[in-house]
Each structure stands twice: as C-alpha cells, then as structure tokens.
Amino acid sequence: MLLALASVAGLSGCGAAAPGGRPTVVIGAKEFTEQWVIGELYKQALANAGYSVELKSNIGSTNIIDGALTSGQISLYPEYTGVVLQVLAKQTTIPGSAAETFRKAKAFQEGRGLTMLPPTPFQNRDAVGVKPAFARKYGLRTIADLRRAPHVVFAEYPDNLAGALGYHQLVKTYHLRNTEVKTLNIGLQYSALDHGQVDAADVFTTDPQLARGDYTLLDDTKSFYGYQNLAPVLRKGVLKEQGPGFAKVLNRVDALLTDKAVREMNRAVDAVRLAPSEVATDFLRANGMT
Incomplete structure (x- = not known):
C-alpha cells in the first residue's frame, strides 16, 4: 500500500502539451498482470494512431487509482464494471445483467465528471x-x-x-x-x-x-462477485481534448478482448515470462493494429 501511494504521489499531472497540440494522455493501470497488459494495449494502440501517451502501471487498488483519476494525475484507466458499483458507488444490490451493471456504473461515473467507454466482451470476476x-x-x-x-x-x-x-x-x-x-x-x-x-x-x-x-x-449462487466486464474510465475533458478518433481506437482494442484472448495474454506474461509490452505488441500486430 505504501508503494502504491508513493507511485501515485510521483505521477505528473495530465495536460502537458504534446507535439501535435493535444495534451499527453496518461494511462493508469492497477498492480496485476491483466492490467499491465491492457494498459500496454491502450498505450501502444493510441501511440500507433498518433497520440502522445504515457503509461503508469502498479498504481494500486481501486480506491487509490480512482483517486489518481479524479485528482487529474492520470487521464484514464481500465476498470471492471461491477467494481465501480460495489467498491466506488458502494451499492449493495447486484444488477441482474452485465448490461445493467455497465449502465449503472457509467451513470455513477457521469455524476462525478467522468465517463466510461463501451465494455469488453470478457469479464474478469x-x-x-x-x-x-x-x-x-x-x-x-x-x-x-x-x-x-x-x-x-x-x-x-x-x-x-x-x-x-x-x-x-x-x-x-x-x-x-x-x-x-x-x-x-x-x-x-x-x-x-x-x-x-x-x-x-x-x-x-x-x-x-x-x-x-x-x-x-x-458456484457463486448469491452473485456476490457480480458482473465484471472491463471498460475504460476517463475524465470527460479527455475526449474533447483528443477528438473523436481517440475513443474509436480504445473501442477497437476492447472489442478484441475475449475471455480466451485475455487468458492467453495473461499466460504469456505469467507462464512464458514475456514482458507485457511484448505481449501487447504481438496481439496488436496479429489484429492489424500496428
């Protein structure tokens, strides 16, 4: 926890001017393999599309990385829809579907000056x-x-x-x-x-x-862990600053993230010992995004 707090404290604020006139986007990621890989996917896909991007991994738990986002230290990060409701919104009632979970999570974030892009096909519960x-x-x-x-x-x-x-x-x-x-x-x-x-x-x-x-x-018969599709959470101003093509890049990446694809990328890092950046590069290349 102390390391996570220190990493947040060391983040530079968002908004530095990029060569193309758009501010640099700072992507955050939590402290486990899947987040490292997805953070790299977002970073590389956006960089390939001409955006100026930085990636800050290992920021910490949900509450810590959410604080980094709301304070403007990062521009966006990938979050799980049920986590938004259960951890951040502190809701005790579990929605009855993945779609309802996303709708309520996005509404919660919109009320805080944030927004969420469409969710991935995969869930990580x-x-x-x-x-x-x-x-x-x-x-x-x-x-x-x-x-x-x-x-x-x-x-x-x-x-x-x-x-x-x-x-x-x-x-x-x-x-x-x-x-x-x-x-x-x-x-x-x-x-x-x-x-x-x-x-x-x-x-x-x-x-x-x-x-x-x-x-x-x-079996989780009480649906304790809920529905956990992943979606980028970002400050609303980021979409305005970066233009309409920005969300299209992230949406294209997320549409490719099936259960099988994510499990295989996690395996490549944890078992094969490839770097998350290498795994992301291979995946984007295989899907025509380089």
Whole structure:
C-alpha cells in the first residue's frame, strides 16, 4: 500500500502539451498482470494512431487509482464494471445483467465528471477456487458448501480483506463461520493451494492457471462477485481534448478482448515470462493494429 501511494504521489499531472497540440494522455493501470497488459494495449494502440501517451502501471487498488483519476494525475484507466458499483458507488444490490451493471456504473461515473467507454466482451470476476480433491472430499459445488468442511484456510490478497468484494463481506454473505484468512499477494494463491497451505482461494476467472483444469471453481449462487466486464474510465475533458478518433481506437482494442484472448495474454506474461509490452505488441500486430 505504501508503494502504491508513493507511485501515485510521483505521477505528473495530465495536460502537458504534446507535439501535435493535444495534451499527453496518461494511462493508469492497477498492480496485476491483466492490467499491465491492457494498459500496454491502450498505450501502444493510441501511440500507433498518433497520440502522445504515457503509461503508469502498479498504481494500486481501486480506491487509490480512482483517486489518481479524479485528482487529474492520470487521464484514464481500465476498470471492471461491477467494481465501480460495489467498491466506488458502494451499492449493495447486484444488477441482474452485465448490461445493467455497465449502465449503472457509467451513470455513477457521469455524476462525478467522468465517463466510461463501451465494455469488453470478457469479464474478469473474482471466484472461489479449491483443489478438486478437496471439493470431492466435502461435496463442494457452491461457495456456501464450504460450510461442510470442518475448517477452511482461505487465501485472500491483502487489498481485498475489507470492502464490498472483500473476504470479510464474503464470509458474512455466505455465513462461513469455519474459515480463517491467510493473506497472499495475487498469483501466490495457486502454489498455496497446490501445497496444501490453504484450502480455498480468491482467484480471477481469467487467470491462466485455471486453463489446466487443476482447480475447481465454486458456484457463486448469491452473485456476490457480480458482473465484471472491463471498460475504460476517463475524465470527460479527455475526449474533447483528443477528438473523436481517440475513443474509436480504445473501442477497437476492447472489442478484441475475449475471455480466451485475455487468458492467453495473461499466460504469456505469467507462464512464458514475456514482458507485457511484448505481449501487447504481438496481439496488436496479429489484429492489424500496428
């Protein structure tokens, strides 16, 4: 958290003049693989189209990066629609569809002088993952079924203990009185599951590790994690400053981001160890955007 705060404090303000007369766009990204890749996709696609762009990765959690946007330290960042409602708007009622989630998230942002561009086809929702053997042993199919186990060590990343999507609220919603939490940074939960250090973990549905079939996702019968398509959030003035072609570039990138495409790009970074910038370049080239 201290590192994230320091990175925000070190951001330069938006609005420096670019060679073409338009201000430089500063893109922000949170502190995990998928955000790094998408930040690079936005940066490179816009730069290829002639815009002056900077990318600031590892800014931090939702509240921190939102503060960077509203204070004008960044111009835009990719955010998940359900996160906007549950974390920023603090709504407790989950919309009944992805489309309704986006509509309400955009309306919330519009009320703050921000806006959102159309969402991606893919969603990246939190989910609860367990090892198949653990699921079979206790007959686990849903998150609520965790109550059948005598004791559950649950892996959660440090930024997601409190809040609408956090561990404590999950425990309350599903009445999981038999759990204890073990905080692990994003990505470390899979090794912990494999080695029996935890019994269940908060995972992301686009994590490349899930493609191997070594983990079972428990059904979220209460729609606790909601709908989580991704969409760029930006200050309204950015669209006016940059002109109509700016949004078209971002929309073209986002239209390409399917579940399979994002999972494969995440895998290329996390498993193959390619740089996010390299993965983004290859993806844009393959889709005729270079």
